[in-house]
Amino acid sequence: MTYFPEEVVEHIFDFLGSHRDRNAVSTVCKAWYHVERLSRLNVFVGNCYAIRPERVMARFPGMKSLSVKGKPHFADYNLVPYDWGGFALPWIKAAVRRSPGLEDLRLKRMVVTDDDLDLLARSFPNFRSLVLVSCEGFSTDGLAAIATYCRGLRELDLQENEVEDHGRQWLSCFHESCTSLVSLNFACLKGEVNAGVLERLVARCPNLRSLKLNRAVSVESLNEIVARAPYLVDLGTGSFAVLDCIGDKGLAVVASTCKELQELRVFPSDIYGAGATSVTEEGLVAISSGCPKLNSLLYFCYQMTNAALITVAKNCPHFTRFRLCILDPWKPDPVTNQPLDEGFGAIVRSCKNLRRLSLSGLLTDQVFLYIGLYAKCLEMLSIAFAGDSDKGMVYILKGCKNLRKLEIRDCPFGDIALLNDVAKYETMRSLWMSSCDVTLGGCKALAAKMPRLNVEIINESEGTDKLEENISDLHKVEKMYVYRTVAGPRNDAPDFVWTL
Amino acid sequence: MSTTETGNSSTTESAVSGLDYEETQLTLAPPGGSRSELERKRGFSEGVGLSLETKDFLSGSSDEPPISGAGEPSAAKAQVVGWPPVRSFRRNVLKSCTYVKVAVDGTPYLRKVDLEAYAGYQQLLTALEEMFSCFTARNYPNERRLVDHVNGTEYVPTYEDKDGDWMLIGDVPWK
Numbered sequence: 001m002t003y004f005p006e007e008v009v010e011h012i013f014d015f016l017g018s019h020r021d022r023n024a025v026s027t028v029c030k031a032w033y034h035v036e037r038l039s040r041l042n043v044f045v046g047n048c049y050a051i052r053p054e055r056v057m058a059r060f061p062g063m064k065s066l067s068v069k070g071k072p073h074f075a076d077y078n079l080v081p082y083d084w085g086g087f088a089l090p091w092i093k094a095a096v097r098r099s100p101g102l103e104d105l106r107l108k109r110m111v112v113t114d115d116d117l118d119l120l121a122r123s124f125p126n127f128r129s130l131v132l133v134s135c136e137g138f139s140t141d142g143l144a145a146i147a148t149y150c151r152g153l154r155e156l157d158l159q160e161n162e163v164e165d166h167g168r169q170w171l172s173c174f175h176e177s178c179t180s181l182v183s184l185n186f187a188c189l190k191g192e193v194n195a196g197v198l199e200r201l202v203a204r205c206p207n208l209r210s211l212k213l214n215r216a217v218s219v220e221s222l223n224e225i226v227a228r229a230p231y232l233v234d235l236g237t238g239s240f241a242v243l244d245c246i247g248d249k250g251l252a253v254v255a256s257t258c259k260e261l262q263e264l265r266v267f268p269s270d271i272y273g274a275g276a277t278s279v280t281e282e283g284l285v286a287i288s289s290g291c292p293k294l295n296s297l298l299y300f301c302y303q304m305t306n307a308a309l310i311t312v313a314k315n316c317p318h319f320t321r322f323r324l325c326i327l328d329p330w331k332p333d334p335v336t337n338q339p340l341d342e343g344f345g346a347i348v349r350s351c352k353n354l355r356r357l358s359l360s361g362l363l364t365d366q367v368f369l370y371i372g373l374y375a376k377c378l379e380m381l382s383i384a385f386a387g388d389s390d391k392g393m394v395y396i397l398k399g400c401k402n403l404r405k406l407e408i409r410d411c412p413f414g415d416i417a418l419l420n421d422v423a424k425y426e427t428m429r430s431l432w433m434s435s436c437d438v439t440l441g442g443c444k445a446l447a448a449k450m451p452r453l454n455v456e457i458i459n460e461s462e463g464t465d466k467l468e469e470n471i472s473d474l475h476k477v478e479k480m481y482v483y484r485t486v487a488g489p490r491n492d493a494p495d496f497v498w499t500l
Numbered sequence: 501m502s503t504t505e506t507g508n509s510s511t512t513e514s515a516v517s518g519l520d521y522e523e524t525q526l527t528l529a530p531p532g533g534s535r536s537e538l539e540r541k542r543g544f545s546e547g548v549g550l551s552l553e554t555k556d557f558l559s560g561s562s563d564e565p566p567i568s569g570a571g572e573p574s575a576a577k578a579q580v581v582g583w584p585p586v587r588s589f590r591r592n593v594l595k596s597c598t599y600v601k602v603a604v605d606g607t608p609y610l611r612k613v614d615l616e617a618y619a620g621y622q623q624l625l626t627a628l629e630e631m632f633s634c635f636t637a638r639n640y641p642n643e644r645r646l647v648d649h650v651n652g653t654e655y656v657p658t659y660e661d662k663d664g665d666w667m668l669i670g671d672v673p674w675k
Contacts, residue, residue, distance in 0.1 A: 074582065076585070076587045077581075077582035077583070077585045077586075077587070078581055078582050078588060079581065079582045134587075160587065160589050162589070188589070267586060267590060268584065268586065300584060300586070325584055325585060327584050329583070358585075382585075384583070384585070409582070
């Protein structure tokens with residue numbers, strides 16, 4: 001079947017950058033599967049419950065770098081209870097046993113404890129990079145362990161984690177002989193670090209290229225740091241994000257000066273009421289006409305018009321990520337009082353490479369018809385307070401061939417939509433539905449038909465673990481999370497999570 | 501959408517007693533616009549400035565409470581859980597923008613106020629008056645004061661912040 005010696009095939013596979021390509025070639029034939037699995041160095045697991053860690057490491061004995069994601073995205077907005085799951089420990093323990101050569105670990109939305117970090121720090125002699133994104137459960141004590149035991153650490157990147165400050169001067173735990181740091185990001189930490197310790201650390205790491213500090217670092221200290229790290233490429237206090245008090249005028253200035261802008265995020269400064277200084281559709285139109293390279297947008301605003309969206313779609317056909325959040329649910333186009341179906345329809349029609357989309361405002365089933373028709377590259381869709389009927393969700397499931405993640409809240413989609421094409425969910429990573437019309441009966445039916453899906457119901461009412469038998473199938477389910485898995489029902493689910 | 505926030509057992513459709521619910525429902529619709537789509541909008545009883553009827557509440561499918569999440573009681577909360585979709589991490593960053601320092605000439609230390617805690621200027625002024633009145637009406641009870649009973653000197657806990665200003669401890673929440 002293979003005309004080349006294995007070494008040649010393996011060498012060819014070296015040129016495959018993405019894990020998707022490697023997954024694809026490993027399904028061609030047994031020989032290729034075998035070659036590929038032995039040569040894969042970077043392993044990506046999009047859902048920590050889709051497969052057991054031992055199985056991953058048995059398949060890829062040469063694993064050097066592991067990336068795992070845990071909680072569903074809506075956990076970012078407090079929709080997932082605190083102890084839902086997503087524990088890092090099983091992955092770290094399995095790696096300790098089977099992949100002691102591990103060099104890089106990246107975890108997103110997972111629970112990581114200080115003990116986990118301590119185990120990690122002591123177990124992998126070649127460890128060089130730790131990236132934690134939106135994780136929780138650890139403190140500066142865990143960071144101290146990493147600093148102490150990971151000799152040769154090149155990267156420590158902490159992005160938007162909830163880290164408890166135990167006052168430990170963790171930065172001092174980097175040994176004097178540690179000179180290998182290339183990237184250090186502690187912007188999300190609330191506590192202070194000793195300025196002298198930081199300056200000395202920077203001074204002895206000649207390869208340091210990226211440094212992201214927290215706000216506790218003083219300007220004087222910054223001066224010292226910059227003086228000692230002339231090769232720094234990236235210096236900051238975390239990600240740059242714009243608050244909407246910049247106003248439409250401010251955005252117009254950005255539009256006229258930042259011609260190379262590729263990604264823009266505008267957050268609301270006043271979440272509790274319509275601010276006098278906030279942004280509207282005008283700011284977005286200005287940005288779209290001034291920044292032709294814009295491909296990624298997150299925009300919070302109080303109003304949006306179809307005309308503006310149509311203009312934006314024409315100006316910026318290169319969007320890969322388009323997330324628009326109109327702060328009042330169901331808000332129509334204020335000029336025409338129409339739903340925003342046509343505006344979003346224009347976006348999906350024009351932006352052929354759109355991979356991620358978040359909708360808001362007043363929307364009918366029509367917008368989902370458009371999305372199903374045109375958004376062929378779409379991989380992730382977030383819907384809230386939208387649609388009229390099951391038809392909306394069916395349009396999406398039928399039309400979006402590349403859909404991987406679908407998350408829906410407060411929409412009138414029920415069992416008919418859920419059960420319309422159950423096989424679809426095995427082609428996706430996950431489906432989240434909360435405050436919709438799906439019933440317990442519908443969820444049970446889905447679970448019965450699809451053994452390779454975990455259908456989890458999150459139920460936070462008190463005392464319901466006793467009432468499980470008494471609840472009628474007609475009852476609407478508050479939160480449902482469905483994901484494909486080869487690992488079966490998980491064994492670490494808390495009481496309030498029922499796997500059907 | 502589960503409508504259990506109201507906490508009542510939903511009426512079933514058969515419980516209509518002579519009233520035509522369709523007629524008595526309040527709806528939100530544009531003048532002369534089509535009513536059919538907009539009528540069916542589910543209730544958002546917490547109302548971020550809107551008050552819509554909850555059609556689902558009126559035509560609930562059962563009289564037992566559905567399995568719903570804890571769902572905040574509608575009257576108590578001004579916000580819906582998880583909306584707008586801003587990470588709490590970022591909300592806290594945004595929140596810190598609303599503290600401002602207040603200095604009054606002649607007072608030995610400054611105060612910090614959270615502008616978000618006040619609904620308007622009048623309330624803010626009243627609060628500021630109360631905060632600084634202890635320097636004029638010396639009988640104002642302030643539990644943060646320590647009195648040395650020997651010589652009657654009063655003490656308050658203060659700190660010097662990074663701008664070099666003396667601030668009264670306690671205005672900014674500990675966390």
